Amino acid sequence: MSRKHETEVLVVGAGPVGLFTALCLAYRGVRVQIIDEEFRTSAHSYALVLHPRSLELLEDLGIATDILRQGYRVETAAFYRGQERAGEMRFAECGGKFPYALAVPQSLLESLLEDQLRLMGIKVQWNHRATALSMADTHVAATIDKLTRGSCGYAVATTEWVAEKTMHSEAAFVVGADGHRSIVRKSLGIEYEAASDSESFAVFEFQADADLEYEVRIVFDGNTSNVLWPLPFGRFRWSFQLEHPGSKVEPRSKRRLTVPIGRQVFPHLTRDDLTAFIQARAPWFDWDVQQLDWAMEVRFDRRLARQFGRNRCWLAGDSAHLTGPIGGQSLNMGLREACDLAVTLSAILRDGAPLDSLDGYSERYSGEWRKLLGLGGGLTPSDQAQTWAKDCRTRILPCIPATGDDLANLAMQIGLTSV
Ligand SMILES: Cc1cc2nc3c(=O)[nH]c(=O)nc-3n(C[C@H](O)[C@H](O)[C@H](O)COP(=O)(O)OP(=O)(O)OC[C@H]3O[C@@H](n4cnc5c(N)ncnc54)[C@H](O)[C@@H]3O)c2cc1C
Structure with missing residues (x-):
């Protein structure tokens, strides 16, 4: 076996999309290496919904059961305009195997995926950072720093991650699932353009004693979009869009420590703020909030990579696209991309499919993302559309907890056609 074949696919990034890519490849018998510059999976719920299509993908790998057991079923997406309930979408009408979305913390999804990889004999190489990539005709060469904690500082000693040693690795393909600051995308020179x-x-x-009866509630209030997601075990998440973001808005980075950060990092986001937001935007939420576990301000960019890769280096997940949080579209579309890439890569590696069979991957997902980001196509009102749906249609699209055919199906229920 030549050296370059020891790793057939190097996956850079062990977020949910990288972990799922590695798993899909491993299930197809592809030799995979997965690295991440951090020291463990994320510690918070972040993207907290799995769409029905994602549940099907997990089931195809035989790992849906554990996740289903630990998630909260969401059967309806209800829309409020101001304080009035305006309409709803029911997953059951999409007709798939899973007539619901599943609210499940991202931290739980990541650890289940990591466990599953371990069972298949693949260990995530934490503390390994890809620093450079170069593509040849037959392979990609990657430079990887193994990180360790080092002491530094003079007046005040601090520790930070430093390179313990630098390694060189070769793989037939690289998948960049390395998030929005992707080194893979940058090394390909692919622009990451703002959509808006x-x-x-x-x-x-x-925690609250609320009962949402298996629904997520999306609230359009003035110019803001807001969402209330139920989570398993009596927990809930309100996300309120800020009209005037403060200076403390968190750059988008995932935390790995399970310490409470609400009071420490965002002293201005208190239980009183939660109460004030609820009173102003959703006074119908009159349940008792028992304990505030986590609060933060976070900024979401909306971006799309000019292309999803080329030749032997490909992108999936946040490395290729970013959108708002409400519909969970970034993560779920990322899982679809991961599966699609794994199928195509294994066809090339195992069945002799041509290298250019990957070109269709970029076209497919660029097209879908252009729609989701309002750069082409979108939702148009049919004769049955109610006034609120017509008025809010551009805001509705990123809030729908689905992509592809399911999104079209759900939108139809309020008289909007996906074009
Ligand atoms: C604070 C916060 C709140 C969020 N809230 C929501 C929400 O409410 N709803 C929602 O839908 N989405 C939310 N998201 C977004 C969601 O978490 C992402 O869409 C999802 O994580 C994308 O997964 P990914 O695997 O593509 O990328 P990521 O999860 O970003 O994973 C990328 C991984 O690559 C690693 N990496 C980066 N560079 C390198 C390198 N050079 N070498 C090795 N490893 C590298 C990183 O350490 C990271 O683990 C939130 C994100 C954040 C940060």
């Missing part, structure tokens, strides 16, 4: 202005949200996660 960024949006900031105040996010509150809490």
Whole structure:
């Protein structure tokens, strides 16, 4: 076996999309290496919904059961305009195997995927950072730093991650699932263009005695979009879009420590703020908030890579696209991309399919993302569309917890056609 074949696919990034890519490849018998510059999976719920299509993908790998057991079923997406309930979409009408979305913390999804990889004999190489890539005709060469904690500082000693040693690795293909600051995308020189202005949200996660009866509630209030997601075990998440983002908005980075950060990092986001947001935007939420577990402000950019890769280096997930948080579209579309890439790569590696069979991957997902980001196509009102749906149609699209055919199906239920 030549050296370059020891790893057939190097996956850079062990977020949910990278972990799922590695798993899909491993299930197809592809030799895979997965690295991440951080020291463990993320510690918070972040993207907290799995769309029906994602549940099907997990089931195809035989790993849906554990996740289903630990998630909360969401059967309806209800829309409020101001304080009035305006309409709803029911997953059951999409007709798939899973007539619901599943609310499940991203941290849980990541650890289940990591466990599954371990069972298949693949260990995530944490503390390994890809620093450079170069593509040849037959392979990609990657430079990887193994990180360790080092002491530095003079007046005040601090520790930070430093390179312990630098390694060189070769793989037939590289998948960049390395998030929005992707080194893989940058090394390919692919532009990451803004689709529109960024949006900031105040996010509150809490325990309450509420009963949402298996639905997510999306609230359009003035110019803001807001969402209330139920989570398993009596927890909930309100995300309120900020009209005037403060200076403390968190750059988009995932935390790995399970310490409470609400009071420490965002002292201005308190339980009183949660109460004030609820009174102003959703006074119908009159349940008792028992404990505020987590609060933060976070900024969401809306971006799309000019292309999803080329030749032997390909992108999936946040490395290729960013959107707002409400519909969970970034993560779920990322899982679809991961599966699609794994199928195509294994066809090339195992069945002799041509290298250019990957070109269709970029076209497919660029097209879908252009729609989701309002850069082409979108939702148009049919004769049955109610006034609120006509008025809010551009805001509705990123809030629908689905992509592809399911999104079209759900939108039809309020008289909007996906074009
Ligand atoms: C604070 C916050 C709140 C969020 N809230 C929501 C929400 O409410 N709803 C929603 O839908 N989405 C939300 N998201 C977004 C969601 O978490 C992402 O869409 C999802 O994580 C994308 O997964 P990914 O695997 O593509 O990328 P990521 O999860 O970003 O994973 C990328 C991984 O690559 C690693 N990496 C980066 N560079 C390198 C390198 N050079 N070498 C090795 N490893 C590298 C990183 O350490 C990281 O683990 C939120 C994100 C954040 C940060």
